[in-house]
Amino acid sequence: MSFNATSSSLPTHAELNEAYFVECDKQDPLTCFRDQFELADDLIYLNGNSLGVLPTAAKARMQEVIATEWGEGLIRSWNTYSWIDLPQRIGAKLAKIVGAKEHEVIVSDSTSVNLFKLAAAAIKLNPGRTKIVTEPGNFPTDLYILNGVKNFIGADIEIVTVPSNEITQHIDENTALVCLTHVHYKSGTMLNMNVITKAAHEKGALMMWDLSHSTGAVPVNLNQAQADLAVGCGYKYLNGGPGAPAFLYVAEKHIKSLQQPLTGWFGHANAFAMSDEYEAASGIEKTLCGTTPVIAASALEVGVDIMSQVDFVVLREKSLSLSEHFIKLMAPLCEQYGFELATPLDPNHRGSQVSYTHPEGYAIIQALIHQNIIGDFRAPNILRFGFAPLYVQFMDLWNTVNTLENIMRNETWNRPEFMKRSKVT
Amino acid sequence: MSFNATSSSLPTHAELNEAYFVECDKQDPLTCFRDQFELADDLIYLNGNSLGVLPTAAKARMQEVIATEWGEGLIRSWNTYSWIDLPQRIGAKLAKIVGAKEHEVIVSDSTSVNLFKLAAAAIKLNPGRTKIVTEPGNFPTDLYILNGVKNFIGADIEIVTVPSNEITQHIDENTALVCLTHVHYKSGTMLNMNVITKAAHEKGALMMWDLSHSTGAVPVNLNQAQADLAVGCGYKYLNGGPGAPAFLYVAEKHIKSLQQPLTGWFGHANAFAMSDEYEAASGIEKTLCGTTPVIAASALEVGVDIMSQVDFVVLREKSLSLSEHFIKLMAPLCEQYGFELATPLDPNHRGSQVSYTHPEGYAIIQALIHQNIIGDFRAPNILRFGFAPLYVQFMDLWNTVNTLENIMRNETWNRPEFMKRSKVT
Numbered sequence: 013m014s015f016n017a018t019s020s021s022l023p024t025h026a027e028l029n030e031a032y033f034v035e036c037d038k039q040d041p042l043t044c045f046r047d048q049f050e051l052a053d054d055l056i057y058l059n060g061n062s063l064g065v066l067p068t069a070a071k072a073r074m075q076e077v078i079a080t081e082w083g084e085g086l087i088r089s090w091n092t093y094s095w096i097d098l099p100q101r102i103g104a105k106l107a108k109i110v111g112a113k114e115h116e117v118i119v120s121d122s123t124s125v126n127l128f129k130l131a132a133a134a135i136k137l138n139p140g141r142t143k144i145v146t147e148p149g150n151f152p153t154d155l156y157i158l159n160g161v162k163n164f165i166g167a168d169i170e171i172v173t174v175p176s177n178e179i180t181q182h183i184d185e186n187t188a189l190v191c192l193t194h195v196h197y198k199s200g201t202m203l204n205m206n207v208i209t210k211a212a213h214e215k216g217a218l219m220m221w222d223l224s225h226s227t228g229a230v231p232v233n234l235n236q237a238q239a240d241l242a243v244g245c246g247y248k249y250l251n252g253g254p255g256a257p258a259f260l261y262v263a264e265k266h267i268k269s270l271q272q273p274l275t276g277w278f279g280h281a282n283a284f285a286m287s288d289e290y291e292a293a294s295g296i297e298k299t300l301c302g303t304t305p306v307i308a309a310s311a312l313e314v315g316v317d318i319m320s321q322v323d324f325v326v327l328r329e330k331s332l333s334l335s336e337h338f339i340k341l342m343a344p345l346c347e348q349y350g351f352e353l354a355t356p357l358d359p360n361h362r363g364s365q366v367s368y369t370h371p372e373g374y375a376i377i378q379a380l381i382h383q384n385i386i387g388d389f390r391a392p393n394i395l396r397f398g399f400a401p402l403y404v405q406f407m408d409l410w411n412t413v414n415t416l417e418n419i420m421r422n423e424t425w426n427r428p429e430f431m432k433r434s435k436v437t
Numbered sequence: 438m439s440f441n442a443t444s445s446s447l448p449t450h451a452e453l454n455e456a457y458f459v460e461c462d463k464q465d466p467l468t469c470f471r472d473q474f475e476l477a478d479d480l481i482y483l484n485g486n487s488l489g490v491l492p493t494a495a496k497a498r499m500q501e502v503i504a505t506e507w508g509e510g511l512i513r514s515w516n517t518y519s520w521i522d523l524p525q526r527i528g529a530k531l532a533k534i535v536g537a538k539e540h541e542v543i544v545s546d547s548t549s550v551n552l553f554k555l556a557a558a559a560i561k562l563n564p565g566r567t568k569i570v571t572e573p574g575n576f577p578t579d580l581y582i583l584n585g586v587k588n589f590i591g592a593d594i595e596i597v598t599v600p601s602n603e604i605t606q607h608i609d610e611n612t613a614l615v616c617l618t619h620v621h622y623k624s625g626t627m628l629n630m631n632v633i634t635k636a637a638h639e640k641g642a643l644m645m646w647d648l649s650h651s652t653g654a655v656p657v658n659l660n661q662a663q664a665d666l667a668v669g670c671g672y673k674y675l676n677g678g679p680g681a682p683a684f685l686y687v688a689e690k691h692i693k694s695l696q697q698p699l700t701g702w703f704g705h706a707n708a709f710a711m712s713d714e715y716e717a718a719s720g721i722e723k724t725l726c727g728t729t730p731v732i733a734a735s736a737l738e739v740g741v742d743i744m745s746q747v748d749f750v751v752l753r754e755k756s757l758s759l760s761e762h763f764i765k766l767m768a769p770l771c772e773q774y775g776f777e778l779a780t781p782l783d784p785n786h787r788g789s790q791v792s793y794t795h796p797e798g799y800a801i802i803q804a805l806i807h808q809n810i811i812g813d814f815r816a817p818n819i820l821r822f823g824f825a826p827l828y829v830q831f832m833d834l835w836n837t838v839n840t841l842e843n844i845m846r847n848e849t850w851n852r853p854e855f856m857k858r859s860k861v862t
Contacts, residue, residue, distance in 0.1 A: 050508045059512045066508035071500070078499050078736075082679055083475045083491035087484045087811060090861035095679060097860075122727025124701030125550060132589055148713055153702035153727065156715040160700035164557060166591010173713070198711075247728070254507055254520060254731035275585035276549030277578035284862045286623075286816050288573055288598070290581040302547025302578065303672070306679035308733040311503075386512060391711050435522075436515035437709045 022340055028410075036333075036406035041326050045402040048318055049251070056385040056408045060400030061197075061225055061365045064251030070314040077310040089306075098309045099278075099300060105316045106250075106259050109324075110223060110242065111233030116261050118296045119246070119309055120278075123224055123258040126243040127157040127191075129272040129299055130260060134189040134218045134241060135165060136271050141188035145217070148173040151197045154222055158191060164273075176203055180211035187217035194232070195225035195363030198394050200335075200355040202230060202363045205237040213238065218266075224248060227259075229331065229364035229400070231324040234261055241266070249364070249400055250319055252312030257305055262296055276301035318402070327401045331364040334399040334409065338366050341413040349420040354394060365398040374437065378430035379419045385412050389437050447765055453835075461762075461831035466751055470827040473743055474676070481810040481833045485825030486622075486650055486790045489676030495739040502735045514731075523734045524703075524725060530741045531675075531684050534749075535648060535667065536658030541686050543721045544671070544734055545703075548649055548683040551668040552582040552616075554697040554724055555685060559614040559643045559666060560590060561696050566613035570642070573598040576622045579647055583616060601628055605636035612642035619657070620650035620788030623819050625760075625780040627655060627788045630662040638663065643691075649673060652684075654756065654789035654825070656749040659686055666691070674789070674825055675744055677737030682730055687721055701726030743827070752826045756789040759824040759834065763791050766838040774845040779819060790823040799862065803855035804844045810837050814862050 023032065037043065050066040051057060057065060081089045090096050104114035120126065131144070144158055155173070162169040174182040176192065183190055190212040195202045205221060212219040220241035226232050228249030234242055240263050246256030262270055271292070277283045278300035281291040292298040336359065345351055346368070354367040370376060370393060377389040387397045397412070398404075419425050448457065462468065475491040476482060482490060506514045515521050529539035545551065556569070569583055580598070587594040599607040601617065608615055615637040620627045630646060637644040645666035651657050653674030659667055665688050671681030687695055696717070702708045703725035706716040717723040761784065770776055771793070779792040795801060795818060802814040812822045822837070823829075844850050 050504075052509065055511075057511060063507075063512045065511065066503065071503055071508075074499055074503050074732075075496070078491065078496055078678070079475070082488075083496075084477065086482060086490065087488045087813065088806070089679070091859045095861075121546065121550065122701065122730075124703075124727035125546065125699060128699055128701075128726075150713075151702075152705070152708070152711050152713070152715075155713050156700045156702060156705065159715050160698045163696070163700075164698035165589055253503070254514070255728045255734070256732075257730070258727070271588070273585045273589035274550060274553055275581045275588075276547065276553075277576075277581060278549075280577070280581065283577070284816060284860075286577050288575075288577070288580050290577075290584050301553075302549035302683070303680045305547075305682070305730060305733050307499075307681075307736055308730050309680070311732055381513070388512065391709060434516045435709075436520075 022336060025340060025343065028337070028341060030410060033406040033410040040330065040406070042330055042401055045318065045322070046405070049403050051403055054384055056412055058385070058387045058397045058399065058404065058408065058412065060403070061229070061248055061396065061398030062388055063254055064248055064315065064400065065403060067251055067314045067318055070253070070311050073314050074311060077307055095304060095306050098304050098306065100297065102309060102313050102316055103259060103296065105320050109232070109319055110227055110244065110261065111235050112261050113235065113264060115296055116264055117259055118299060119257050119259045119312065120300050121258060123222070123243050123245045124153045124157055125274065126258050126260040127154060127222070128161060129274050130220055130241045130243060131158055131161045131189060131191060132165060133270050133272040134220060135169065137266060137269060138188040138218055141186050142168050142170055143184070143187045144169060144171045145179060145183055145187050145190045146171065146173055147176045147179060147192060149198065151193050151222065151224065154191060154193060180208060183212055183215045183217050185215055187215055189218045189220060191220045193222040193225065195230065197225055198354065198367060198390050200363045200365040200367050202361055205239065209237045209239050225363055228319045231328055239263065246312045250312065251315035253308065255308070256312045257309050260299055262299065267296055268294070270298065272299055274301040278302060278304065322402070330401040331399055332359045332362070334401065334404060334406065335362055335364070335366050337406065338397060338399070338409045338413070341409055342368070345413065345417055345420060364401065365396055367397070368395045369393045370395060372425055374433065375425040375430040376419060379425040380416060382430070383415050385415055391437065447761060450765060450768065453762070453766060455835055458831040458835040465755065465831070467755055467826055470743065470747070471830070474828050476828055479809055481837055483810070483812045483822045483824065483829065483833065483837065485828070486654070486673055486821065486823030487813055488679055489673055489740065489825065490828060492676055492739045492743055495678070495736050498739050499736060502732055520729060520731050523729050523731065525722065527734060527738050527741055528684060528721065530745050534657070534744055535652055535669070535686065536660050537686050538660065538689060540721055541689055542684055543724060544682050544684045544737065545725050546683060548647070548668050548670045549578045549582055550699070551683050551685040552579060552647070553586060554699050555645055555666045555668060556583055556586045556614060556616060557590065558695050558697040559645060560592065560594065562691060562694060563613040563643055566611050567593050567595055568609070568612045569594060569596045570604060570608055570612050570615045571596065571598055572601045572604060572617060574623065576618050576647065576649065579616060579618060605633060608637050608640045608642050610640055612637070612640055614643045614645060616645045618647040618650065620655065622650050623779065623792060623815050623821070625788045625790040625792050627786055630664065634662045634664050650788055653744045656753055664688065671737045675737065676740035678733065680733070681737045682734050685724055687724065692721055693719070695723065697724055699726040703727060703729065747827065755826040756824055757784045757787070759826065759829060759831065760787055760789070760791050762831065763822065763824070763834045763838070766834055767793070770838065770842055770845060789826065790821055792822070793820045794818045795820060797850055799858065800850040800855040801844060804850040805841060807855070808840050810840055816862065
């Protein structure tokens with residue numbers, strides 16, 4: 013078999029049976045990666061786009077960091093275990109995963125905080141321009157943070173939201189920054205990084221990409237796209253742990269002139285000189301702010317180390333094969349039970365997740381979770397199924413769609429306990 | 438014996454012998470706390486003011502969070518283990534430690550990031566005023582962050598640095614914010630929170646305290662002082678782990694009107710509605726930004742839980758007794774070897790550390806560390822000895838000063854390996 017993932021290359025729906033998916037898993041060249049993660053046999057986890065799974069190696073590594081590095085090494089570990097270099101060290105590893113130079117990427121803070129730093133910096137890098145272009149329905153924190161920057165910076169900043177398919181037409185000579193999420197969190201739509209970045213540059217605008225739903229899920233090449241700025245999340249496809257530190261990227265040519273507002277001591281050229289005057293580090297370290305979260309960053313490093321071993325051509329092939337097969341398996345349920353595909357059919361415009369709308373989406377997802385199949389729901393009516401290629405199996409697709417078919421046929425989603433909204437959805 | 442800690446109540450220098458300090462430890466009412474921490478028998482750790490030690494309970498708790506909550510619970514743990522409430526839950530516990538109401542304190546980000554949020558917010562809370570008053574030689578990140586706020590806010594902000602003993606005279610009708618560190622990181626000087634806060638209020642200025650070197654080290658009562666804003670560090674006396682999340686405080690009366698610039702999704706009134714428009718949470722949650730660092734926050738909670746059991750009257754008595762004894766033991770070394778006390782002799786003006794200046798401070802500290810006695814050095818010439826009252830013993834004082842005396846007498850500090858500067862000092 014091949015992971016050729018165009019719909020036309022798949023077998024007919026009738027040929028998609030259990031034996032077929034068993035065979036797919038046998039042929040999976042990434043199967044060795046699944047063994048590196050802690051996954052219960054009775055669990056189907058299709059939510060790695062929200063929170064990645066635990067790498068087995070992270071358990072021992074965390075014990076080591078806590079008992080040995082912190083417990084025994086104490087303050088000395090800043091030097092002896094090079095805690096001080098963690099942000100750059102992990103950043104350099106991430107650089108290879110997102111197609112950047114080692115000194116262009118660094119780990120720090122949260123995606124939201126990093127968005128703030130770089131959006132504010134972009135306005136300074138592009139003086140005289142007052143427009144930030146983004147899309148409505150972008151990941152909420154991106155919109156909220158851009159708004160926070162606008163309110164904080166006294167200048168007359170205008171945030172313009174335009175549907176992503178019209179965005180290049182709305183970039184103009186007054187646009188300081190275009191800020192978009194590469195793979196959309198709800199629909200799984202993947203934008204064309206090269207085309208949009210080029211369009212931004214043609215008008216003199218800077219381009220910032222949010223890679224939260226891309227990094228570790230699809231091939232990314234920031235340098236090839238000539239992207240100016242980027243941020244990304246550590247706890248989704250990178251499997252860095254809940255609330256893992258995030259990362260950011262600044263293209264080499266901007267590092268020297270970049271000024272960001274969160275000028276904490278870890279961004280200083282010589283933090284331990286303890287001088288009263290801030291002097292920004294000359295490198296990407298200037299984007300650091302407070303003290304490195306050593307424990308959390310060390311957990312992230314384990315996930316990044318695993319991802320560093322991956323051939324992204326193979327990963328992309330498997331990812332698209334998973335989503336193509338899922339879409340095909342789901343087709344009859346769409347017809348019969350009213351699911352509507354919210355993800356592009358064209359694989360070139362798809363990340364590593366497939367989403368559907370359904371008016372009873374919340375309860376349906378709860379009913380699936382009750383059966384140990386974990387996807388998630390996003391308001392108002394989106395069901396998301398994430399296919400993290402390192403550990404999702406083809407049999408998971410078969411089992412998920414069969415279980416979902418049962419839930420719909422027997423209307424088991426229609427129980428009070430599945431309707432009750434949790435604090436976090 | 439008593440922990441009465443005025444110099445006059447101590448025995449003469451000749452009476453301060455090993456047997457005396459053994460007896461002090463026997464009488465120590467906090468001795469049960471030391472058993473809750475991982476401390477090697479051959480190590481004297483006087484650096485809890487920089488990085489606290491590992492609580493034994495944190496080892497098991499971290500395994501649980503990683504293997505069970507993350508590994509097994511996965512995304513469900515946001516609800517089942519109430520990850521979503523971690524910032525408020527730990528904040529409420531911290532509130533008791535800093536004399537605040539439960540809903541006035543929350544855990545998030547780093548001290549630096551929190552300083553940024555609240556300094557920017559303070560300027561909005563106090564419109565028309567353009568001056569921020571602080572002290573030269575304040576902890577660097579405080580000065581750097583205030584400068585970052587000034588550079589990015591459109592308004593004409595002026596940062597005025599005045600020595601802390603003159604600060605009240607420089608607060609005027611144009612002062613938006615007074616921002617000071619309660620216990621100075623270098624000298625260990627403790628400012629009078631009540632007096633300075635009152636002076637700020639008399640001129641209509643807001644008062645923000647950095648409690649990084651106070652929380653868990655000295656009694657703090659933000660409500661009694663009527664402080665407006667505060668930030669603090671999780672990894673020093675709170676023993677929350679290297680780079681632990683920080684916390685912040687907003688006085689109840691300001692919460693409703695407070696607007697902070699880092700408007701990430703976790704500060705939204707209803708984050709999981711995923712709406713395009715930012716609507717700040719009504720409570721202290723409005724100061725949150727990105728996703729909660731679950732692993733790191735869970736480690737911090739263990740340290741906070743231990744600190745929550747402490748009687749701060751007893752803690753303060755022991756702390757001052759430790760510093761008084763240390764100062765007395767060190768007096769002959771000052772005379773003979775040129776150490777100069779950099780910490781106030783008046784215990785009312787002292788935090789929980791004692792500092793000295795010495796031109797060879799760096800090498801002397803390295804020589805001590807070589808003997809498993811860990812204090813630290815701060816440029817250009819400060820030797821710091823932190824006395825975390827929960828685990829520092831009276832015998833540690835005796836052993837430290839004797840070892841230091843040996844180092845000075847034999848000039849063992851004067852070796853090339855002790856001169857070589859590490860990346861982190």
